[in-house]
Each structure stands twice: as structure tokens, then as C-alpha cells.
Amino acid sequence: EVQLLESGGGLVQPGGSLRLSCAASGFTFSNYAMTWVRQTPGKGLEWVSGISGSGGATYNVDSVKGRFTISRDNSKNTLYLQMNSLRAEDTAVYYCTRRPMGWNYVDYWGQGTLVTVSP
């Protein structure tokens, strides 16, 4: 059974940093591209950052370029999202997600971790 378990969310002040982690199990982690997707009541779901199975290719949406860094440790079956220079508009539930081989849609989601950016 595919399982994705996020951790690391919380309350942080504007300009601060957080590191999200996602522990994956139930599949061969290194074979799959992974993505962080966030959800807010107003904007809905938003693709944030993606990474290839090997970790050699990464992609970020324009709004987080230069601030967020996605990475993975295939030996630990863990995905990360380092978030710096956080802004109020980054407040959201962040989901760790898996993409099927060769495709950009999401087939499995974690339960999400809430990030709140507020003074």
C-alpha cells in the first residue's frame, strides 16, 4: 500500500523558514517523480515543486522560485521541501504527492501538513 506521511509544518513568521519532510513507503521510491502541492480555501490546489526520480531535475512554480527548494534522499525514501523567505500567501496545507511514471498528474497524496505564515 502506497503511503506518504508529511511532517514539519507549523506556524512561522513572515521571512522565516521551514523544512517539510515526506516519508514514503509501499513502492520503489526512486522510480517515481514526486511533487509538493498546496491547497488554500481561496485559490484551491496549486502545484508548487516537483522532482524527478533520480533527483537530477527539479521544477518550481514561478511564485516560489528562489525561495523553495525540493530535494529527495532515495536511500531514506524521503522527500523534502525547504521553504525560505516565507510570505503570508504561502499559508496552505502542503501535500506530498506521487506522479505516475512519465506523467504529470498525481496518483497518490499524503494527508497534508499545515503551514501558517503569520506575525
Added chain:
Amino acid sequence: EIVMTQSPATLSVSPGERATLSCRASQSVHNNLAWYQQKPGQAPRLLIYGASTRATGVPARFSGSGSGTEFTLTVNSLQSEDFALYFCHQYNDWPPTWTLGQGTKVEIK
């Protein structure tokens, strides 16, 4: 980026009836369209990909159709567990995008 919109925002349906949800893309996404279901406090669940292919374990009462810019998700004979929020998602263009806002809420009539 491609903007995805859904209608209606809320659909009131009686158990056992059919629900028909619409999704429109601001430009063609061919058949690179997925549908997701989300219940309160839960993560989204993949229902349909490739516009019409059911994901593993999804009941046959869920069906998807359409291509280009117009898509439909049909849920036949609604069960109690089907009352939820539904989103569409295009993955044809970069970045992949979901429905702007909150999708379609299917509620009990």
C-alpha cells in the same frame, strides 16, 4: 497558464440519482485531464485520468468523458460516500493546474 473552471459550484442530488459535473479548460488540454474527489479533512483521491480512465479501485459508477476544453464527470446512482468535493486537473501544459477555487461540491438534496 491554463485556467480550469468547474460548474456548478454546488450540486444538490438525492441518493441513487445521477450527478453530472462539468470542467472547462481555457485552452485545449487534449485528453490530459484528471478528476479528484476530496472529503472534509482528507487528501484528494484520484478518480479519473486520461479524461476517461478510472483509477485503481474506483467504482464503475464514476465515468469521465470529453476532450480538448470540455469535460464531464458523471456519477451514477450516487452513494452516501460520494457526497464530497470534486476537482478537475489538467496536466497537458506547464505548470499543471487544478480548478480555480473550490471545485464542485456534491451535497445531499
